[in-house]
Amino acid sequence: MAKEESYDGNEIKILEGLEAVRKRPGMYIGSTSSSGLHHLVWEIVDNAVDEAMAGYCSKILVTVHADNSITVVDNGRGIPVDEHPVKKIPTLEVVMTILHAGGKFDNSAYKVSGGLHGVGVSVVNALSKKMVVQVRRDGKIYEMQFSRGNTVEKMKEVGTSQETGTSVTFWPDGEIFETTVYDFDILHNRLQETAFLNKNLEIVLTDERERTPRVEEFCYAGGIIDFVKFLNEGKDVPEALKDPIYIEGTSEEGVPTDRMGDVEVALQWNTSYSETVMSFANDIYTPEGGMHLEGFRTALTRVINDYARKQGILKEKESNLTGDDVREGLSAVISVKLADPQFEGQTKAKLGSSFMRTLVLKIVTDGLTDYLEEHPKQGREIVKKAQQASKARNAARKAREATRRKSLLETAALPGKLADCSVRDAEMTELFIVEGDSAGGSAKDGRRRDIQAILPLRGKILNVERVGDHRAFSSDTIQSLITAIGCGVTTGSGDGGDFDITKARYHKIIIMTDADVDGAHIRILLLTFFYKYMRPLIDAGYVYVACPPIFGIKVRNKIHYVYPNGRQPEDEILADTIRSLGLNPDDGDEEGKAEGGKIAKKRKGYTVQRYKGLGEMDPKQLASTTMDPKTRILQRVTIEDAITADRAVRELMGSEVSYRREYIEKHAHDARFLDA
Template identity: 70%
Template sequence: MAEKTDDYGASSIKVLEGLDPVRKRPGMYIGSTSTTGLHHLVWEIVDNSVDEALAGFCTKIKVTVHPDNSVTVEDNGRGIPVAPHPQKKIPTLEVVLTVLHAGGKFDNAAYKVSGGLHGVGVSVVNALSKRLVVSVKRDGGIFEMEFSRGKTTKKMQKVGTSKATGTTVTFWPDDEIFDTTVYNYDTLHDRLQETAFLNKGLKIVLTDERELTPRVDEFCYQGGIVDFVKFLNTEKTILPGLSKPIYIEDRTTPDTPVARKGEVEVAMQWNTGYSEQVLTFANDIYTDEGGMHLEGFRTALTKTLNDYARTKKLLKEKDPNLTGDDVREGLTAVISVKLPDPQFEGQTKAKLGNSYIRSLTNKIVSQQLAEYLEEHPNQAKEIFKKASAAARGRMAAQKARQATRRKGLLESASLPGKLADCSVRDAEMTELFIVEGDSAGGSAKMARDRSIQAVLPLRGKILNVERVQEHRALSSETIQSLITAIGTGVDQEFDINKARYHKIVIMTDADVDGAHIRILLLTFFYRYMRPMIEAGYIYVAQPPLYQLKPKGKKRGMYLYSDEELAVEARKFPDSSRYTVQRYKGLGEMDPEQLWSTTMDPKNRIMLKVNIDDAMAAERAVSDLMGTTVEKRKDFIQTHAKDVRFLDI
């Protein structure tokens, strides 16, 4: 935690400019008006409460989703100042809620470090809420104000007395702005749990009152990011001797100039898997694209392990150094830095740009990791053995990639396997349907629009790439066919501009085997072609499960779930007046049916695969496709007919 400061009053609030643009261009402030932007409203308010925790004044945050999808965020911090603002001459609380870029985070008096850096959080939430009520306990009183769409509807009033302090904000998202105003509990749960991990000892309570019996989850982790790493590695096999994650922590000296102050916290642990999972944060903000703290960590990790291996003669004189990819195979790590003036790329705060944090992280990790390796020789040898095996796999993978590339060049005239390509060459117009088996492949090839739709039948189930090293994955004939057909290459050679199709549609049967193949394919795309998912190129077809045909009618209606069938069947009290056909596989449909229900752009239903939460997606892929077979089996059987979970 940063050192406490009580210098937080009306004069701490700096006014930069007005609020009006928010409703006109909400995407500039919260990213989008989709469900992602909706949840961003909660994050903005919670981040303000977390900043109070970082400053040492808040120990508990309560988030409550009410039956009407309004949300209350309550903390026991100092409370937003209520005294008249020295410049605006109105209550400072009103300034904070109604003026863009008005906050206590533009100098380092009120907050030494903070995540809500731009001063737009609570005012943006106010602008995008049809109603917002704020209650502040401060200066011995309880003060309330109300707003609507950024405008004050009830002036600040003192409604009571209190010895406690804190801020409570309740807001109703504006349905004129957002595509949906329904909050997803799992999204809230995962983000708030992550926040608790990053703030050792901070208690966060999430309550959902929309259920008959309210659901309540409490998060509080005394181990902080060490507990976070253990959580991320749940269900994974840890390297011998490394059951306790390596923990590194230090900060700059008190006499360091403010512009170069910082704290670095790292927890890391290796498992026997092949994927790297390194999550980075700056002032509790998830930096999806990494930045200087990640660069400093990676450089220190690679150099320190190589230096140790050379010193201990684990690497011989003629042996090449281990690469960064080698030492990070199977690594799970959390890097959390705190600094007074973080520089991010854009409002989305995806990448940290403060260059001095790179050298600070490098120095701290290099020193403390070297000490750990010297003091734990057995663990050090296990880490080296893991990295050495990764190096051998890397060399084998290079050969496999070269073979795939050569195969792609040789087959450029006649593309791989049983691919039936389309005639149009403009990737923006074309679609690739990946289907299972020759029967479905035959129907799809006959049903398709040959000008823009290509079909690639799979020969059996695709390899589970989560459980094998890269060279094994790239040696698979099925995976080679996929890579060659798509055209982008993988890993370092990946180039999304070479994609031969801008819609890649996974079209499998609506049964357990089909669900398994969908997950295997999505795991492949996530691990080897993730930018294709991020670009919105990956889709899942939704063929109907049933056709209900009334007697005497030539055509029936197609139904996509058991629930739809039940609703329609109730319209026919006499079951003899209709027939129901259950499609166990795509091959049971004739080409005309497959075209009209599943492939015709005018009528079909397709699900775009996206990554709403990168960390949740990472955990889902690792848990479901790792070594725990029972967990995967239960999930597939439960969701065989439900493709909503594919929004990873």
């Protein structure tokens, strides 16, 4: 019998002040990875944006200092510094050191707010090794210093100023975070998005970590109209639809405060086959949509069908256009502001305030109906595009059904040259999508036959960003992929299609291509396919990229493998590895032949082989370096930011060549990141 353990009041721990935040940071900022690190900035910026939405702030400055500390300055009212009536200490200290202390729990200080729980700035304080806050108000400048949630220096006057606002500088705590290095692009994209959503709000991002500080300024007089134009950059927009449609409205008078709201919608069609619709509530991105998105979609489909019937474009016996039809090629932004938003889940991914569905439905219905009546040429262009989408959708459905029937008929002999595994438990199995028959042969011979399946591809997969669904689903290569994976596909507009993730035959789908330009291209094409038609697999963490070695250093009879690290050029990685083996990277550079006739560099005491193709490794080498779960390196494919991901796919795989040229020129020196 097990020894009885005592369980009494002594076992109950109480975490005082901000100790709970430091003990369980993931509960407050999601994670302690790079995502959580950047979340600290969003918390401070969101407070400044709340001041802007309240009408008191017009400029926000965000600076990344050389030591990766961050300063956020706004010209709002400034955090109150008077004595708090309950705590009897400066209100500034209350806000910075006590959870759930803020001006956002009723509608007196902020009618609209993105930060709802009063935990933001105090959480940043708790997770910073140092924080300095300055407040400008009442003609004076006040300052306080904190460390890891505790007050280090009490509030004091440090100067005078006729301006108002708050300045927060913080140093993330290396004891908490996996990294304390900020990514400029992540900051850039989020701050630009914030500027789009707040018309005429000026946001300046400065990075002092470079020899010449990098400065980006964002300010959009058009607000979400400019946002939609930005989303459509690189896409072909019909001449008749060059000007985005803008609709705005607010609740009627007499509506209770908790059911009041403002609605802004901007939309514009392009000639592509995919839909990009971004929805926001109080500037918070809602990737799973919610009531505001439902209202928008219902209104859009209903109004366009009513217009098409009224104009005689849709005949009596013709079926109505579907939501997929009218949204094909649509870029839209829906931004709502409301006093007391209700979100589903802690991540605020979905807006649950039901009255917003009715409000958005009414405002979009009225606004779009008026627009179509006043712009008949544009109206007919929109309906014409939807009708073309309807025809293509029917063709795509037939192609999908043919693929599905084919997969059912081929259960005994799965598609193409698939070498399936023997285990049927999807959680244990892996599918390697391999470039070419040569690499496919090595992979088949070197794999673990019980859990690893191999699907070699012939040539390059179709670029699905540039073709419609019907063409994509008619491709033999894509049919093989769909059949092998087994879970179906979403439609190009992402409505779910016949996709069922529970039917996925593998929970690790690994793209394994050569470490050259062609291999990188195939990898991008495959990722574009997964992004467009099987994105839930990416969201679930099922899609990976294999990282094969780029060099083999043979010393005597042992080969030491060199992998890309995402930070250094290949030649630097090679030289560092050679030095780590006690050898001189500069000792000779004689060209010779390695085993099997492959080109290598023979040097004093060692030989360097460059692995440009997976087929250059024998099955044993390929297995040990790239396929064996004990020794391989895999990188999980994630989508951190929907706008960034969509823009990357659009620019790299779309029809506009100039964007690809610009990207290549900008990132040519980063070619080492192809496997990152």
